[in-house]
Amino acid sequence: MGRQRFFGRDGHSFSDVARKVVSIINLASVAAVENATGVPVNPLRFRGNLYVSGWTAWHEFDLVGQMPRLSGKTAQLKIVKRIQRCAATDVDPDTGIRDLTIPRTLLENFDHTDCGVYAEVVTPGRNRGRRFRTFRRLMKTPRFEKRGVEISALMRPDQPPGSM
Numbered sequence: 001m002g003r004q005r006f007f008g009r010d011g012h013s014f015s016d017v018a019r020k021v022v023s024i025i026n027l028a029s030v031a032a033v034e035n036a037t038g039v040p041v042n043p044l045r046f047r048g049n050l051y052v053s054g055w056t057a058w059h060e061f062d063l064v065g066q067m068p069r070l071s072g073k074t075a076q077l078k079i080v081k082r083i084q085r086c087a088a089t090d091v092d093p094d095t096g097i098r099d100l101t102i103p104r105t106l107l108e109n110f111d112h113t114d115c116g117v118y119a120e121v122v123t124p125g126r127n128r129g130r131r132f133r134t135f136r137r138l139m140k141t142p143r144f145e146k147r148g149v150e151i152s153a154l155m156r157p158d159q160p161p162g163s164m
Contacts, residue, residue: 021118022049023083024060029115032057036109037100044093045102046085046116058110060117067122077119085113 025048034041043051052060063079089102103113 017081017118019080019118019120021080021120022077023116024048024050024052024077024079024119025116026055026057026060027051027053028055028057029060032110033102033105033115036105039100041100041102042093045089045091045100046083047088048116061114064117075121076123078122079117079119081118082112082114083116083118085115089115 023046025043025046027043030041030043030046060079061082064082065079067076067078085103085106087098087103090098090100092099102115106113106115
């Protein structure tokens, strides 16, 4: 795999939106998509910066406009927008083969084409002792470990919905 490198340029964001945002993917929403397709769906299809476990499916949409704090962390985010999905999510990130129809599956089963939310970093802080900015922080979660996917759990299961 080699040494990890981060690419960037002052004033430029490698994003689908003009705002400087991170994308948050709710693993329960990915599981709902997986149930609708009837086949495993690798969460990496959604190209998230943060992957959240412990929420119900589509809970992230209820957070738009809110400024939740990461659990036990100093960073604060403002959830600004739902992420409308395009055909790029149809491509298996492991093989590069277009094998699913994620936007169509979302529309036919959930009456929308969204999965995940964008958030602005309002207050930078630390996440697990490392700087929290706009790059991926991942740790292993058993449900996806068998697929080689690493997941960041930002919310403890005992926290009430609406908090991170």
